[in-house]
Amino acid sequence: xxxxxxIKIGIGIVLIGIFLWQFGFFTRYNYLTAKIDICRDLxxxxxxxxxxxxxxxxxxxxxxxxxxxxxxxGCVVTETQIRGIxxxxxxxxxxxxxxxxKDWREKYQAELDSLIKYDLLE
Numbered sequence: 001x002x003x004x005x006x007i008k009i010g011i012g013i014v015l016i017g018i019f020l021w022q023f024g025f026f027t028r029y030n031y032l033t034a035k036i037d038i039c040r041d042l043x044x045x046x047x048x049x050x051x052x053x054x055x056x057x058x059x060x061x062x063x064x065x066x067x068x069x070x071x072x073x074g075c076v077v078t079e080t081q082i083r084g085i086x087x088x089x090x091x092x093x094x095x096x097x098x099x100x101x102k103d104w105r106e107k108y109q110a111e112l113d114s115l116i117k118y119d120l121l122e
Contacts, residue, residue, distance in 0.1 A: 024084020029073075031084075034091035043092045046085045048073040058115055066108050067099050068092065 024030040029046045037043050051072050063069060073081065096104060 022080060022083070024080050024082075024087060027081050027084040029071075029081070029085045029088035031087040031091060034088040038091065038095045042069070043067065043095055044069045044071045045092055046071045046073060046088055048077045048082070048085065049075055059112065062108070062111055062115065066096065066104060068096060 020026065025032065029044075034043075045068050047070065049072075055070070060069075073085065077085075100107075
């Protein structure tokens, strides 16, 4: 190959790598891993920041009833990770809407609120 062609191919590979990196394809949570988790029947709803409330066994059972688990990434995340998490959660939401129906969020939140109200969380 000529030197000029090698440089063009190298620049193309670098640009594709930057594009994939910007959309979170090199992080744990992204569009592709969402599809893989759905195929494995292990969907998660990923979040970042401080956890909203402590969750015990009843809460985990409730999440399994609706077909997902929850993962908290932590407080220190990059913009790339956030874009990957948003793409991941978007695909998981579509899957859960098909699995549980369009109004599953309201039902889930009502059941979670009743667990919190009666102090059944551990």
